[in-house]
Amino acid sequence: MKKSYSILLVMLVTLLVQCKKSDQVETGSNGNKTSKTGVNAAQASFCASCQESPTRVNTVEADGWAKKFAPLLKFDRAAPEYPTSVEDVWANTLPSSIVCGGKLVFQKDPESRSMNFPTYYDVQAHPSDPNRIFIEYWWAYKRQRPCIGNVGGHDYDLEHMVLQVDKQTQRVITTTYFQHAGWFTRNGRNLAEGKRVEAYVGKLAHGMYHDSRDKTIIGFECSYYGDYRNPSGTKDEVLTANNLVRMGCDKDEFSFNGDWGIGSGPLYRDRNYWNYNACIGNDTFGTNGCAASEFGDNKKIGDL
Numbered sequence: 001m002k003k004s005y006s007i008l009l010v011m012l013v014t015l016l017v018q019c020k021k022s023d024q025v026e027t028g029s030n031g032n033k034t035s036k037t038g039v040n041a042a043q044a045s046f047c048a049s050c051q052e053s054p055t056r057v058n059t060v061e062a063d064g065w066a067k068k069f070a071p072l073l074k075f076d077r078a079a080p081e082y083p084t085s086v087e088d089v090w091a092n093t094l095p096s097s098i099v100c101g102g103k104l105v106f107q108k109d110p111e112s113r114s115m116n117f118p119t120y121y122d123v124q125a126h127p128s129d130p131n132r133i134f135i136e137y138w139w140a141y142k143r144q145r146p147c148i149g150n151v152g153g154h155d156y157d158l159e160h161m162v163l164q165v166d167k168q169t170q171r172v173i174t175t176t177y178f179q180h181a182g183w184f185t186r187n188g189r190n191l192a193e194g195k196r197v198e199a200y201v202g203k204l205a206h207g208m209y210h211d212s213r214d215k216t217i218i219g220f221e222c223s224y225y226g227d228y229r230n231p232s233g234t235k236d237e238v239l240t241a242n243n244l245v246r247m248g249c250d251k252d253e254f255s256f257n258g259d260w261g262i263g264s265g266p267l268y269r270d271r272n273y274w275n276y277n278a279c280i281g282n283d284t285f286g287t288n289g290c291a292a293s294e295f296g297d298n299k300k301i302g303d304l
Helices: 002-018 059-069 086-091
Strands: 072-075 119-126 129-146 154-166 171-181 180-185 196-201 237-241 245-246
Touching: 059 119, 059 154, 059 245, 154 196, 196 245
Parallel strands: 072 196, 119 245
Antiparallel strands: 072 237, 119 129, 129 154, 154 171, 171 180
């Protein structure tokens, strides 16, 4: 019994590493420091280094695609908070820390309990196949709660998922779910026509998954797939199409090129999703995205 207990403790300690976020290959670079308070409101970009994607789809078309394919989110029945607006996040941030090239400093933490939150998005075309578009959906949280004791929590949290869509057939090709330090990709061609992509949101770490989880053990919540995501019917669901906001350099919070506490903002990460491997990680006790992927890590998403 003592030996089994010791092995379990070792496993739990190893699993705790999953509570720590990393933006890995998505990370971009920072620019010069500029205070938000010193920026003219009419200026197009808060931080001068902000650049839109060269394959960005025009606004009218992008809005249509984003709304048509906006996912249905399913939250755990005991979710301690929901996403919020980037304005709300910044309203709870130390003003003097909001400088280009700086690092945001969390100031206060009122719970975000409204399910009427914005979903931020952008749409890019595949650079060598304009019939394929990539719709990314992002959510902002003020912080991530610890998964056990004081382990795994941190200020600020940005989560996302990406849909690859065939414009001609108007069908989903793939859905890539991001969580912890990795991701996995599911085959969208199996999705029934007219049915929306569904995403189950982790109770504590807010990672995005294709399935639910209603059972766990102490400490296992910290593992790659261990976070609770156990909705109780439609009351825990949010149709994101009802509150969509496009990301862009013209919005200060997305133009900001500094550190959100857990890495760069969305526009400063690697967003060439067509070049991403379909999944990352084959470590049972670490990053393990490929365990749930329907495509191997030797496949590029844009080639699927």
